[in-house]
Amino acid sequence: MxxxxxxxxxxxxxxxxxxxxxxxxxxxxxxxxxxxxxxxxxxxxxxxxxxxxxxxxxxxxxxxxxxxxxxxxxxxxxxxxxxxxxxxxxxxxxxxxxxxxxxxxxxxxxxxxxxxxxxxxxxxxxxxxxxxxxxxxxxxxxxxxxxxxxxxxxxxxxxxxxxxxxxxxxxxxxxxxxxxxxxxxxxxxxxxxxxxxxxxxxxxxxxxxxxHFQTIPKNVIDNAFRWALKISNKKKHKGIAAAHVMAYIYRKDKNKAFDLWCRYLFQGYELSGEFVDLQRRLEEIK
Ligand SMILES: C[S@@+](CC[C@H](N)C(=O)[O-])C[C@H]1O[C@@H](n2cnc3c(N)ncnc32)[C@H](O)[C@@H]1O
Missing domain, CATH: 3.40.50.150 (Vaccinia Virus protein VP39)
Structure with missing residues (x-):
């Protein structure tokens, strides 16, 4: 049994x-x-x-x-x-x-x-x-x-x-x-x-x-996040979109990170949680 x-x-x-x-x-x-x-x-x-x-x-x-x-x-x-x-x-x-x-x-x-x-x-x-x-x-x-x-x-x-x-x-x-x-x-x-x-x-x-994460070409990073959004369910998308922005914040690429942050908000992601923290981090990049 x-x-x-x-x-x-x-x-x-x-x-x-x-x-x-x-x-x-x-x-x-x-x-x-x-x-x-x-x-x-x-x-x-x-x-x-x-x-x-x-x-x-x-x-x-x-x-x-x-x-x-x-x-x-x-x-x-x-x-x-x-x-x-x-x-x-x-x-x-x-x-x-x-x-x-x-x-x-x-x-x-x-x-x-x-x-x-x-x-x-x-x-x-x-x-x-x-x-x-x-x-x-x-x-x-x-x-x-x-x-x-x-x-x-x-x-x-x-x-x-x-x-x-x-x-x-x-x-x-x-x-x-x-x-x-x-x-x-x-x-x-x-x-x-x-x-x-x-x-x-x-x-x-x-x-x-x-x-070596820092030297991966930008187009590979962008393709990676497109793929990650495609293979995952909607509940994960906000975190994944925020990770995409974060990838460029870690590289101190302020322009690219800011551009992505705006783009995701424009697509309808809410300015709350991770996206508020990203805003703070973006402001801190010199
Ligand atoms: C989010 S928590 C784990 C939660 C756990 N898996 C659960 O679901 O309850 C992440 C864990 O990674 C551990 N951690 C962080 N850096 C580590 C390292 N270098 N080596 C081993 N563990 C590490 C932390 O101590 C922490 O407990």
Missing amino acids: SKKVDFSFSFLQGIPHMVSDEELKFLFYLVKNKYTGTGIIADLGCRFGATTLVIFEALKLVKAKQKLIACDTFRWDEECETQLKDHPYKEYFKNNGYLALFRNNLSEFIEDIEIIVDIRNSNIQTSVEFLIVDVMKSEEAAQLVLEKYYRALIPGKSFVYQQDFDHYLTPWVQVISYLHRNYFIVYNDIKNGGGIWFFYKKTIPDELLRI
């Missing part, structure tokens, strides 16, 4: 996370139904362990015991102020980071987890079958994910979740995904969530695993 699945995910109670219910459910579904054990699972940017726990609960159902990599800085940041504001050990985490909290949340599975503190310390030797990426917060981190983890993906087997696909502060995510478009299939664009799942179909050539 098959085990009943608890889709209320009550095991996550009290664990703050930044993923939607739909993202969690799809992660659970995919691990349960598609994971073969050919390679490991890596959860990059695991924070307090919500996604890590969902993965283990799914693995339990298929009885696939497997080592998992969980990576984060585990360092206190601004968002912890809200996420952990009522936690009795808040002050401890503030001073020491929240690794102890991750360990506690994952205590049932801790022996099967290789914890990596900071992506810079990754030195993986095995193939990666499932890759959850929520760590490309800087160009440097994005580059490390490509060199260490994308290189370890298995053609015809691996899945990659780009959790920041609609995030405006990490434009390299959309650009990298575009440069890799011939090597992946868009597997599932999560409607109520920031990310897109990709299925890895063939080996990415080495030169596409070393990407």
